[in-house]
Amino acid sequence: MLVSEIDMITPSSLPECLMQLSKEGRIHRLIAGGTDAAVRMKEGKWRPEIWINIKNLHELRYIEESEDCIYIGPLTTHTDIIHSPLLQRKADVLVDAAREVGATQMQNMGTIGGNIGTASPAGDTLPALYVLGARLELTSLSTKRIIPIEEFILGPGRTVLKENEMITKILIKPQKPNEIGIFQKLGPRKAQSISIVNVAISLTLDQDLKCREGKIAFGSVAPTIIRARKCESMLPLGTLNDELIRNIAKIAWKEVMPITDGRATATYRRDMASALLERGLYRLIRRWNNH
Amino acid sequence: MNTKWVGKRVKRIDGPEKVTGELKYMTDYHFDNMVWGKVLRSEYPHAKINSIDIEAAKNLPGVICVLTHKDIPGFNGFGIVVPDQPVLCSDVVRCTGDAVALVAAETLEIAEQALSLIKVDFEPLEVVADAEYALTDSAPKLHPDGNLHSHVKINNGNIEKAFEEADIIVENTFYSPRQMHAFIETEGGWGVMDDEGFLTIRCPGQYAYRDRMQIARSLAYNPERIRVISSPIGGAFGGKDEITVQIYLALLALHTKGRPVKIHLSREESVIAGIKRHPFKVQMKTAAKKDGTLLANQVKAIGDTGAYASLGGAVIALAIEHSCGPYKIPNVDLEGFCVYTNNGIAGAFRGFGVNQVCMGIETHMDMIAEKLGMDPIELRKKNVYHQGEVSSVGHIVKSSVGTYKTLETAENCDLWKNREKYKSEVSEPWKKRGVSVATSFHGIGMGIGLPDYGAASIELLPDGTFLVGVGCEEIGGGNSTAYAQIAAEMLNCDISNIKIVQGDTQKTLDGGTVTASRSTYTGGRAVAAAAPRMTELLIQTAAEMLNLDSSQIDLKPNHISAHGEIIPYKSIYKYLYDHHQATRVEGHFYLPKEKEEIKGSGGAPHHLYGYLTHVVMVEVDTLTGETEVLRVVSIPDAGRVINPQGLEGQTEGGAVMGIGYTLYEDVLIENGYHKTRNFTDYIIPTIRETPLIETFPVEEPEQSGPFGAKGIGEVVMIPIIAAIMSAIYDATGARICHLPATPERVFNALKDLKKQKVQSSR
Numbered sequence A: 001m002l003v004s005e006i007d008m009i010t011p012s013s014l015p016e017c018l019m020q021l022s023k024e025g026r027i028h029r030l031i032a033g034g035t036d037a038a039v040r041m042k043e044g045k046w047r048p049e050i051w052i053n054i055k056n057l058h059e060l061r062y063i064e065e066s067e068d069c070i071y072i073g074p075l076t077t078h079t080d081i082i083h084s085p086l087l088q089r090k091a092d093v094l095v096d097a098a099r100e101v102g103a104t105q106m107q108n109m110g111t112i113g114g115n116i117g118t119a120s121p122a123g124d125t126l127p128a129l130y131v132l133g134a135r136l137e138l139t140s141l142s143t144k145r146i147i148p149i150e151e152f153i154l155g156p157g158r159t160v161l162k163e164n165e166m167i168t169k170i171l172i173k174p175q176k177p178n179e180i181g182i183f184q185k186l187g188p189r190k191a192q193s194i195s196i197v198n199v200a201i202s203l204t205l206d207q208d209l210k211c212r213e214g215k216i217a218f219g220s221v222a223p224t225i226i227r228a229r230k231c232e233s234m235l236p237l238g239t240l241n242d243e244l245i246r247n248i249a250k251i252a253w254k255e256v257m258p259i260t261d262g263r264a265t266a267t268y269r270r271d272m273a274s275a276l277l278e279r280g281l282y283r284l285i286r287r288w289n290n291h
Numbered sequence B: 001m002n003t004k005w006v007g008k009r010v011k012r013i014d015g016p017e018k019v020t021g022e023l024k025y026m027t028d029y030h031f032d033n034m035v036w037g038k039v040l041r042s043e044y045p046h047a048k049i050n051s052i053d054i055e056a057a058k059n060l061p062g063v064i065c066v067l068t069h070k071d072i073p074g075f076n077g078f079g080i081v082v083p084d085q086p087v088l089c090s091d092v093v094r095c096t097g098d099a100v101a102l103v104a105a106e107t108l109e110i111a112e113q114a115l116s117l118i119k120v121d122f123e124p125l126e127v128v129a130d131a132e133y134a135l136t137d138s139a140p141k142l143h144p145d146g147n148l149h150s151h152v153k154i155n156n157g158n159i160e161k162a163f164e165e166a167d168i169i170v171e172n173t174f175y176s177p178r179q180m181h182a183f184i185e186t187e188g189g190w191g192v193m194d195d196e197g198f199l200t201i202r203c204p205g206q207y208a209y210r211d212r213m214q215i216a217r218s219l220a221y222n223p224e225r226i227r228v229i230s231s232p233i234g235g236a237f238g239g240k241d242e243i244t245v246q247i248y249l250a251l252l253a254l255h256t257k258g259r260p261v262k263i264h265l266s267r268e269e270s271v272i273a274g275i276k277r278h279p280f281k282v283q284m285k286t287a288a289k290k291d292g293t294l295l296a297n298q299v300k301a302i303g304d305t306g307a308y309a310s311l312g313g314a315v316i317a318l319a320i321e322h323s324c325g326p327y328k329i330p331n332v333d334l335e336g337f338c339v340y341t342n343n344g345i346a347g348a349f350r351g352f353g354v355n356q357v358c359m360g361i362e363t364h365m366d367m368i369a370e371k372l373g374m375d376p377i378e379l380r381k382k383n384v385y386h387q388g389e390v391s392s393v394g395h396i397v398k399s400s401v402g403t404y405k406t407l408e409t410a411e412n413c414d415l416w417k418n419r420e421k422y423k424s425e426v427s428e429p430w431k432k433r434g435v436s437v438a439t440s441f442h443g444i445g446m447g448i449g450l451p452d453y454g455a456a457s458i459e460l461l462p463d464g465t466f467l468v469g470v471g472c473e474e475i476g477g478g479n480s481t482a483y484a485q486i487a488a489e490m491l492n493c494d495i496s497n498i499k500i501v502q503g504d505t506q507k508t509l510d511g512g513t514v515t516a517s518r519s520t521y522t523g524g525r526a527v528a529a530a531a532p533r534m535t536e537l538l539i540q541t542a543a544e545m546l547n548l549d550s551s552q553i554d555l556k557p558n559h560i561s562a563h564g565e566i567i568p569y570k571s572i573y574k575y576l577y578d579h580h581q582a583t584r585v586e587g588h589f590y591l592p593k594e595k596e597e598i599k600g601s602g603g604a605p606h607h608l609y610g611y612l613t614h615v616v617m618v619e620v621d622t623l624t625g626e627t628e629v630l631r632v633v634s635i636p637d638a639g640r641v642i643n644p645q646g647l648e649g650q651t652e653g654g655a656v657m658g659i660g661y662t663l664y665e666d667v668l669i670e671n672g673y674h675k676t677r678n679f680t681d682y683i684i685p686t687i688r689e690t691p692l693i694e695t696f697p698v699e700e701p702e703q704s705g706p707f708g709a710k711g712i713g714e715v716v717m718i719p720i721i722a723a724i725m726s727a728i729y730d731a732t733g734a735r736i737c738h739l740p741a742t743p744e745r746v747f748n749a750l751k752d753l754k755k756q757k758v759q760s761s762r
C-alpha cells in the first residue's frame, strides 16, 4: 500500500464511527492524535486502506467522576490528564506518567486511547493504568464489553480488540486519601525518549508509614507490563524505611524478563528495575511526608 | 579602540526571518514542474557488483530517467583531498551509504518505487568492521593501496629517557563515539539546466567553488557554465563540507529536459549516507616530574574513516598536532593512523579530531594533578606555552595565546571558587556532584600545504547602500552579521545600509571554505581589505563631482560632506553609473602561515589557534547512572570579540554539542550495518538537557585578524568533553574512558568500583 493510495474518513459522531468500523472487506485503522500512526505509516508498518480519523469526536474527550469510578474518554490528551485537578487528586500516578510522555508537543497531540491502542511495552501510561486497576470499555456497533487492561494487552502491539471495536471509555478506581502513587521513568534523556525501564507504584499507607497494600507495575522489561507481585507482597512487612525499601528493591530484578537492544542490555534493565523501584519509593515517601 | 559596530551586541541580520520561519531554506522550495530525485544505496556494506538491471525501473510510468555509473560523462569520483568515493558505484560497494543508481520521477513515491525495481546482483564480500583489524594482513583490502589511508608522526626529544626519569606516569586508552552532525536540514537541494545548457545547483554546502569544481569534474563540464548556490544552510557543522548530493542533482538535471529536480534525504538516509565524526581509539602515556612539570607524552591514535577518505587524513593530522594540549612537553612521540573500514563514511566535523585527543590529555592532566596533590588549574598554568614559546610539537608560537588568562579567569569564577559549596547542595541524597576544569585549543585555517585565502567584494547600489559579497556561507554561526559589522564600521555607515550575499559562485568571489574556525577571521579580513577601497572610491568620485581635491572631502556617517555640501551615496552611484565607471571593489587576503612544516605531520603547525577553558558541574544519579550537566562556564580566547552575542551563540551551542558527544550520542554500526537509524535512537540533548551556560571571554588581540579577532567555532565544544568526564570522576570516583558516558556505562563503572572496594576491604 502506498501512502498516496490510503484514504481517510472523518466520522462526525460515535455511531457513525462504529458504523464505519463495522464495514467488512477492507483494512481500516483508527487514527487519533496520529503520533504513533504517522510514524508507523512512514516506516511502512501501518498501511491500512482507510484511516478512520477520530480526532474530532469530542464526545470521547472527557474526564468525569461518579461514585467510586473515574471515567476517561479515549481521546483525552496527555495534556488534559496533566491539567486535570480530579486526576491530580485521585490518580496522581497517571498524571505523573502523562508528564513523561515525549514532551509538550506529544502531550498535546497524543491521546490515552492511542497509548493503549499502540500497546507498546514501553507505553508510559500503561503501568499507571495497571496499578489503578483500569478497565476498558470496548464498543462495536452491536456489542459492548468491559475488560481489565491486563486482559486487553496480549503482547507488543497485540490486543484483543476486534476489527469492528474501539475503546470508548477507560475506567479507573479513584485513589483514597491514604493512597499515593508515583511513576518513574528511565530514558536515554529527559524528554522525547522511549523508556528503557519504567515503573508505576501505588500504595495505601497508614499514618506511621506502614503500607497496608500496594501495587507495582513495570514497563519495558517484558513483552507486556508486569506486576511485581513479590515486591508487592513485601510492602506490608514493616515501616517503609530506607532499609525495607532497599530490601524490596533488591528483589525487583527477579520479577522482570527484559531483552537486550540498542537502548540497553538486559542486565542493565534488570538493575534498573531495582534502581527505579528504590528511587520511586524514596520519592514517594518524601512526597507523602511533605503532604 | 573606539568602535561603533565591532565589539557590540549587534542583533543578527538574518535573525528575524529565521526566527519567524519566513526564510526559505533551499530544500523548502517547490516548483510546479519539479521532479523528484532519489538515490539507490547499497544493500551490503561490502560487495561486488555483478550487474545492474534498470529496465523495469525505467518502464515504470512516471519515471523520467534512471542513471548508473555508465551515465557519468566525466570522472566517477569525488572527495575533497583524494577523490576515492565513486559518484555511482560500478564494480564494488564499500558501505551501505554507497550510491549505485539515480532515479528522477514525477513524484517521490514513484521514485521510491522505481528504486525497488532496480535489480543489482551483489556478491557479498567480507566486511571490515574494525579499524585495528583493517590494519592486519588478514583483512581484505578495501582500496588498491590497502586499508591505511594515512599515517602521521611527530617526534621530539627522547621519549624513552624521559619515561625513565619521570616521577609519575599515567597511561590509558580512550574510545570516542561516531557522532552525527544532526543538522535539522538534511542533505538536499535542487538542480536545473536551462535551454542554453547553463546548470544551476542550489544545495547547502560549505564551499560553493569547490563543490562546483567537483561537479564539473564528474560531468566533464565547463565550470563557468555551472552556478552553485550554497547558502543559507539549515546547519552543517562540517557535515556539508564534502559533496552531499550536488553531483547527483547535476547528473539528473542533464536528463530532466529543463525541469528542476529535487533531492532531499530522509533522516534515515542521512544517517546511513551522511558523513560522521571519526571514532578514535587513543592510547596515551604521559609523564611528569614531582613538581608537576610535564616531561613526555606518547600517543597512538587510530581513526576509523569508514569506506572513503573525505577529510580523514586531515582529521588525523590535526588530532596529532593537538594531542598534547596547549602545553610545552619537551619529549613527544605522536602517531596517528587513518584507516578504511566498511563503517559508513567519516569526515569533517566541528573539532576535526581534536575532540578525540583532548579527552586523553586533559584526563591525564587531572590524574597527574590528583597524584601529586596539586590543584588542576595550577598544574595547567605551570605547563601552558605562552606567545613566543615552543609548543609540544616543536614550533615557536608567534600568534596570540590566551590559555593562561582563560585559566586565571576559571580560577576566579564563582563556580570554581565556590565549588565545594555547590557540590554539597545535591538535590537528592543518592546523587553526587562534581566540578571539573579542562582546557584546549584549535588551529584556525588550513595549516601548511593547502591554499588559504579570503576574498570579498563591496558594491555600491543604486539606493546608496552597499552589497557585501563573501564566498563563505552563512552556516548558522552568524558570520553574515560579523561581516556586516566590519563593513559598517569601516564604511562609517549604519548597519542597515549593508546587505550581505554569501555562497554563490555567480555573486561572490572564491574565498575558501566555511570550516577550520576560519570564516569570521578570513572573510572579515577580506571585507576589511575591500572597505578602504570603497571609501577611496567614494571620496575620489565626490572629489571629481565637486571638482575638489580629495583631501577636502569628508567621509561622514552614511554620506559625504565637502565644503558644507552633503552628497548622499545615491548621487555617487548615479555619477559612476552615468560615467560608466565601476561601482564595485574587491579585497583579498592571504592567511598567514608557518614557513616550515613539521616533517611527517601532514600540515602542522598552524600559525593561529583559538583557546578555551571550560568549568562544569555535573550531578550523577548513583542509582541509575544518569549524569546531568548543571552548569557550564565557557572562557574563550577568540582574540577581539566582534559580536559578544554571536560569541555566546557559539559557546552555548558548542557546550550543548559537547554535552551530547560526552553523554548521549553515538551512531552504532554492527558489522557494517547501522543499528542507529534515525532520531528515535540517536539521542541529542534537548532544552531539558541544557544547563546554565556562562561565557567570559578573555580578549587576547591577534594582530593579523580583523580588529584583532581570531576563530572560535570549534574549540567551543572541545574541553567540555574532558571536563564532564572528570566531573563524573570528581562526583563518584568512576573514570569513564569510553564515550558516550551513557547511564549504563556510568552505572557499570560504579558497580565495578563497589566491587573493588569490597575486595580491597577484605
Ligand SMILES: Cc1cc2nc3c(=O)[nH]c(=O)nc-3n(C[C@H](O)[C@H](O)[C@H](O)COP(=O)(O)OP(=O)(O)OC[C@H]3O[C@@H](n4cnc5c(N)ncnc54)[C@H](O)[C@@H]3O)c2cc1C
Residues within 6 Å of the ligand: A029, A030, A031, A032, A033, A034, A035, A036, A037, A038, A039, A074, A075, A100, A101, A102, A103, A106, A109, A110, A111, A112, A113, A114, A115, A116, A117, A118, A122, A123, A124, A125, A161, A165, A166, A167, A168, A192, A193, A194, A195
Ligand atoms: C517524538 C515522539 C515521542 C514519544 N514519546 C513517548 C513517550 O515518551 N512515552 C509513550 O508512551 N509514548 C510516546 N510516544 C508515542 C505516542 O505519542 C503515544 O503512544 C500517544 O499516546 C499515542 O496517541 P495518539 O492519539 O497519537 O495515537 P495514534 O497514533 O492516533 O494511534 C495509535 C494506535 O492506537 C489506536 N487507537 C487510537 N485511538 C483508539 C481508540 N479509541 N480505540 C482503539 N484504538 C485506538 C490506533 O488505531 C493506532 O493503532 C512518542 C511518539 C513520538 C512521535
